[in-house]
Amino acid sequence: MAGASHDLLVIGAGPAGSAAAITAAQAGLRVALIDKAVFPRDKLCGGGVTGRACRYAQAVFGPLPQDLFHTSRSVRFASGPATLARLAPAPAIQMTMRSAFDAALRAKAIAAGAEDFCGQRLAVCDPEAGHVTLADGRALSAPVVIGADGVHSQVARRLFGRAQDPATLGFALEVELPGRPGPDTELDMTALPYGYGWDFPKAQGRTLGIGGLSVDEKDMRARFELWLRARGIDPASVRIKGHHLPSGASRAVPGRGAVLLAGDAAGLVDPITGEGIAWAILSGQRAAEAAVEALAIGQPGRALPLYQRRLEPVRQELRRARLLARLVYHPMLQPRLLRVLARSDHFQRRYMALLAGEMDYADLGPRRLLGVAWRVLRGRAA
Ligand SMILES: Cc1cc2nc3c(=O)[nH]c(=O)nc-3n(C[C@H](O)[C@H](O)[C@H](O)COP(=O)(O)OP(=O)(O)OC[C@H]3O[C@@H](n4cnc5c(N)ncnc54)[C@H](O)[C@@H]3O)c2cc1C
The missing domain is CATH 3.30.9.10 (D-Amino Acid Oxidase, subunit A, domain 2)
Structure with missing residues (x-):
């Protein structure tokens, strides 16, 4: 794209956008990181950073300050006022405040060379033309755009008419x-x-x-x-x-041509646990890698298929979670599942290992999944 201000526009500076920006900046691209908010900004979130999210964050951003986190090592499973079980020690989950966590990730992306355009709304957003105009009148352009602008993504709306299926x-x-x-x-x-x-x-x-x-x-x-x-x-x-x-379904095609969607904008949230931070970081990184490769071969329009290939393991994992969600939340089966959970230390540990990101759904495998289904159907712990 002749005369473009940048190689890559990243719209949204949450975990997905900051991961994309740092990955692309470190690969030598000229990156604009754009967000309507001034950081630190609030983000409604439980702030549970699983083992999986910590691993991805460490790989993409390097070490993060320990004072961002409070480590939880015990869990109480409850049903209303009743305690079903208490597990201590339980697989650890790092708890964070998103305002500080996201600000730290964004600061790392800026320090790596991404140019800071946060605190400006988009007056014009034309991702397929590789062009945005900020509210203050500055025009930015690039051959590849990553939409990491959350569940109500303006970029997804421009591409598909709506951000998510309601x-x-x-x-x-x-x-x-x-x-x-x-x-x-x-x-x-x-x-x-x-x-x-x-x-x-x-x-x-x-x-x-x-x-x-x-x-x-x-x-x-x-x-x-x-x-x-x-x-x-x-x-x-x-x-x-x-x-x-956006925990009900991930987008079948996460973008169009040289416009890629990452994180919540692509619908990448676990339907059982609500976990989205890990998938936001991983998809942001993968989108940036695809942009780098597409630009290196001089074909920005190839960015989408390159991204889809890299994103497939994430989509598979979330597909497995959606299948399992039907079992976990089925109104007839849930009481049985809770009985098994209350009685079985093994089952509690497995559940927490999934929730804490120590285990993937893929690790359950078809045999273990059938085993879980059988125990739940019988309502037995062992
Ligand atoms: C109540 C709740 C609890 C949750 N708890 C957890 C949890 O404990 N653990 C977990 O892993 N996940 C949790 N999630 C999910 C998690 O918050 C998201 O999956 C995650 O924030 C996705 O990151 P993201 O970067 O894709 O989007 P976001 O973090 O939403 O960032 C999007 C960014 O885009 C910016 N933006 C939006 N529109 C525009 C625009 N038009 N122009 C410019 N910028 C724009 C926003 O200001 C924002 O900074 C929770 C979600 C909710 C709602």
């Missing part, structure tokens, strides 16, 4: 409670049909929320207020916020 969107509500962290991570397995509730300990407080798939958003607030009251929290004393999760 029928597959999940929804979650959360509050932040400052103060001392609780002793355990708590997972309320029956807070919602097709979802769960969480109470995540943080260095300076807790994040509590409920969320899932196929939820009736209108009904959620009243349900959440009851859930908070059951925990001794007056809903009037906290600020309740809601956000969509």
